[in-house]
Amino acid sequence: MSNLLKSKFFLGVMIVAVLVVGAVAFSNTAAAADCTITSTLRVGSKGEQVKCLQAAVGVTADGSFGKMTKAAVQAWQSAKGLVADGIFGPKSRASFTGSSVSTGLPAGCTSTAGFSSTTGTKCDAVVVVTAPVTGCEGGAVYNSNTGAPCVGAVVPTTGSVTVSLASDNPAAGTLLVDNTTGVMQNAAPIAKFVFSNGTGAEVKINTVKLTRKGIAADGDINNLFLYEGTTKLAELSSVATKVFSFNNSAGLFSIPANSSKAIWVGINMAVATSGPTSIGFSIDSAADVVLSSGTTAGGSFPVKGNEFLTAFITDLGYIDLTSTTTFPATLDPKPEAQEVWRFTATANSQKMKLKRIVMTLVGTTSPGDIQDLTLSVGGVQVGDVAQLGTDNKVTFDWSATPYELLSGQNKVFVLMAKVVKGTGRAFKFTIRSTADFVSTDTNYNADTVPLLAAAALTVVDPDSTGDGTNINN
Secondary structure, three states: OOHHHHHHHHHHHHHHHHHHHHHHHHHHHHHHOOOOOOOOEOOOOEOHHHHHHHHHHOOOOOOEOOHHHHHHHHHHHHHOOOOOOOOEOHHHHHHHHOOOOOOOOOOOOOOOOOEOOOOOOEOOOOOOOOOOOOOOHHHOOEOOOOOOEOOOOOOOOOOOEEEEEOOOOOOOOEEEEEOOOOEEEOOEEEEEEEEEEOOOOOEEEEEEEEEEEOOOOHHHEEEEEEEEOOEEEEEOOEEEOOEEEEEOOOOOEEEOOOEEEEEEEEEEEOOOOOOOOEEEEEEOOHHHEEEOOOOEOEOOOOEEOOOEEEEEOOOOOEEEEEEEEEOOOEEOOOOOEEEEEEEEEEEEOOOEEEEEEEEEEEEOOOHHHEEEEEEEEOOEEEEEEEOOOOOOEEEEEOOOOOEEEOOOOEEEEEEEEEEOOOOOOEEEEEEOOHHHEEEEEOOOOEEEOOEEOOEEOOOEOOOOOOOOEEEOO
């Protein structure tokens, strides 16, 4: 085969591969691209906007529009019913952002080629099309991910607080349980609601009651959680004949005036479950959402999420935490980092990705006494430096670049911190809930609960009968 034929054959294979892979990657990520494309991009274009396009299409984001990028764009254009010319112009940008198609061409232009017959302007000097914030597509008033008002949207002042089902409420799916190890999915999203405040003042929601639906029993549920984004707001307070309640007299969450919040529900099924079962949750009446003022919310009730089925498997991956009681009995306050805790994490059954750990400081110290916390493995820092919040919690978030552990592999995580003051006080770091340790089974692509020494994890406490590390005078 001649070199010319070989190069053509290679290019053909390359384009086919991009057409298959690129089309999937682009269609799944374009709408969520966290960047804006305002220029017409074609072979030879360079820069940050090209990187944005390449990241969305699934090719190497080197900032240079070449043959691979063109092939991927052509595949996407074909899937969208656009002219597959590989030129990312106004119509492609309109489809990319989810906005209505508008050429944005200067007067006297019918395409991006050449110059305007009336003004002499280059026809590819198009009007800027800016992608809406993710969750605000289609002219939404509230962001379906955060509940915040969309920029430029007119937020209705209704004079009341209402609850509705989120537009991105989780679709019906499957909840995984492994009865052989006692592992289940961890805070699996099962419902999402939008709480809207149409009044002129901030309101607090003190009580939310969810009614169980489907073919299941109350005992089939190990725990429920309320989340705003990745932040856990509350764990289940009580259960009474199908009604699962969350209560906090200080407020589960607050909603600013003329705004809203999207709150999702996470579930842990019980390992003793025998199936098949189906389960879902609804807010059945106004009385199930109680404000701090004692009034109730409005809405069209019941507000019901979808029902999920339970599947039983025997190879659900998880992380087992062991050797959790190693910490210094005493230490001196000083500006240099010191080890304050360590534990071992072992991946079982599948390759695992560790995404987030939330630790809670317990003791008589104040958050300002302990600063610049890091986690390291083998002397190498994992992720960024973190600080304690006023709630005595510190979060290590690696969601963007999870830390991987192969099945059977164990790693010793060392917590380092600068204990700068706190003489005569004591402290210890703990993990208070399975929801505070987020790791993903890469085979089933599901977050799963960790275990503690091969048993159910309730609280990881390095010194359950003592006060932990004492800071010397």
